[in-house]
Amino acid sequence: MNEEQQLKLQAFLDGELPEKDAREVASWLARDSDATQLHAELRNTRQALKGFEPQLKVPESREFYWSKIKREIERSTPAPVPERVSLFTSLRRFLLPLGAVAVLTLAGIVTLHQFGGSVVHPVQVNAILADAGAFTYRDEAQGVTVVWLSYPAEKKLADSPSRATLPAK
Amino acid sequence: MAELAYSSAEDAALVRAAQKGDTDAFEELVARHRDKIYARAFSMMRNEEEAIDLSQEAWVKGWQRLAQFQGDSSFATWITRIVINLCLDELRKQKRRRTESIEGMDEESGGVERQMPVVMTNPTERLERGELRQRIERALSQLSHEHRTVLVLHEFEEMEYKEIAKAMECSIGTVMSRLFYARRKLASLLADLKNENS
Numbered sequence: 001m002n003e004e005q006q007l008k009l010q011a012f013l014d015g016e017l018p019e020k021d022a023r024e025v026a027s028w029l030a031r032d033s034d035a036t037q038l039h040a041e042l043r044n045t046r047q048a049l050k051g052f053e054p055q056l057k058v059p060e061s062r063e064f065y066w067s068k069i070k071r072e073i074e075r076s077t078p079a080p081v082p083e084r085v086s087l088f089t090s091l092r093r094f095l096l097p098l099g100a101v102a103v104l105t106l107a108g109i110v111t112l113h114q115f116g117g118s119v120v121h122p123v124q125v126n127a128i129l130a131d132a133g134a135f136t137y138r139d140e141a142q143g144v145t146v147v148w149l150s151y152p153a154e155k156k157l158a159d160s161p162s163r164a165t166l167p168a169k
Numbered sequence: 170m171a172e173l174a175y176s177s178a179e180d181a182a183l184v185r186a187a188q189k190g191d192t193d194a195f196e197e198l199v200a201r202h203r204d205k206i207y208a209r210a211f212s213m214m215r216n217e218e219e220a221i222d223l224s225q226e227a228w229v230k231g232w233q234r235l236a237q238f239q240g241d242s243s244f245a246t247w248i249t250r251i252v253i254n255l256c257l258d259e260l261r262k263q264k265r266r267r268t269e270s271i272e273g274m275d276e277e278s279g280g281v282e283r284q285m286p287v288v289m290t291n292p293t294e295r296l297e298r299g300e301l302r303q304r305i306e307r308a309l310s311q312l313s314h315e316h317r318t319v320l321v322l323h324e325f326e327e328m329e330y331k332e333i334a335k336a337m338e339c340s341i342g343t344v345m346s347r348l349f350y351a352r353r354k355l356a357s358l359l360a361d362l363k364n365e366n367s
Contacts, residue, residue: 007345016330037287044291045356049324054306056208059217065203066196072229073192
C-alpha cells in the first residue's frame with residue numbers, strides 16, 4: 001500500500017472524502033485485508049482518544065489566576081478618548097456673537113433711518129473691542145437699552161481694558 | 170437595570186455584560202472555562218508554566234477582542250481558538266529557535282511509522298478509563314509538537330483538515346501526513362505500554 005492509499009484510507013475514516021471516492025475506498029476495504037487492518041488500527045486509535053482527553057485543572061487558585069488577568073486587562077485598557085470639538089461647534093462659537101453684533105448694528109441703522117435725522121436722539125453704542133461678543137445699545141430718547149453678553153465675553157468683560165464709545169448723534 | 174446574577178447567568182448574558190465593560194461578568198466566564206483553556210494549552214505545549222501563561226494571555230486577548238465576538242460559535246469555542254492560535258505562534262517561535270533534529274526531519278518526511286506493522290489490539294479494551302487516560306497522556310507527550318498538535322486539533326477540537334491547515338499555516342496534504350503518522354505512532358506507543366502492563 002503506498003502513501004497516497006494510506007492517506008485516502010484515513011480520509012475515508014475521518015469523513016473527508018467526496019462521496020464518489022468514499023464509495024471506491026469502501027469497495028477496496030471489502031476486498032483488501034491489509035487495508036481493513038490498517039483501517040481498524042486507525043479507528044481504534046481514534047476511539048482511544050475520543051472521550052479520553054486528559055482532564056486537567058489550572059494548578060492555581062481562582063483568585064490568583066484571575067488577579068494576573070485582571071492586572072493585564074487594567075494595564076492594557078485604553079484611556080477614554082477625549083471628545084473632539086466639531087467644526088460646527090467651533091464656527092458657532094465665533095458666529096453667534098458676530099451675528100448679534102450685526103443684528104444690533106442693523107437695528108441701530110434702521111432706527112436712525114426711521115427718524116430721518118429730523119429728531120436727533122442721543123444714542124450711545126458701546127462695543128467692547130477685546131471681545132466682539134459684548135455689545136451695548138442705548139437709546140436715551142426711547143429709553144431702550146440692549147446689552148448683549150455672550151460666553152466667553154461675559155467672563156472677560158471685567159478684565160477688558162479697551163473700550164470704545166461711539167458718540168451719540 | 171437589574172443586577173446580573175453572575176453564577177446563574179448563561180454565557181451569552183455574561184458576554185453581553187462583559188462587552189459593556191463589566192469585568193465581574195468576565196471573571197465569571199474565566200472561572201467557568203479556565204480549566205478547559207488551560208488543558209488545551211497544556212495539551213499543545215506539554216509545559217505547565219507555558220500553559221498557564223498562554224492561557225492567561227488568551228483571556229486578556231479575549232477581553233480586548235470581545236467586541237468582535239458575534240456569537241457565531243459558543244464563547245468556549247471562541248476563546249479556545251484564541252488559545253490554540255497563541256500556542257501555535259509560540260510553537261512556531263520555539264521551532265525557529267531550536268535546531269532541526271534528525272527525528273524532526275524524519276517525522277516531516279514520513280519517518281518509520283509508515284512502515285510499522287499494524288497494531289491489532291484495541292487500546293480501549295481491558296483498560297480502566299482512568300488508566301487509559303494516563304496512558305494516552307504519556308503517549309501524547311512522546312510525540313513531536315507537530316504531530317501532537319494536529320492530533321489534538323483533529324481529535325479533541327474536532328477541526329476539519331482545512332481548518333487545521335489554516336491554523337497551522339501548512340497544506341492539507343501536510344495535515345493528512347502528520348495526522349496519519351501521529352496516529353500510527355500513538356497506536357504503537359499504546360500497544361507498547363499495554364505490553365509492559367501485561
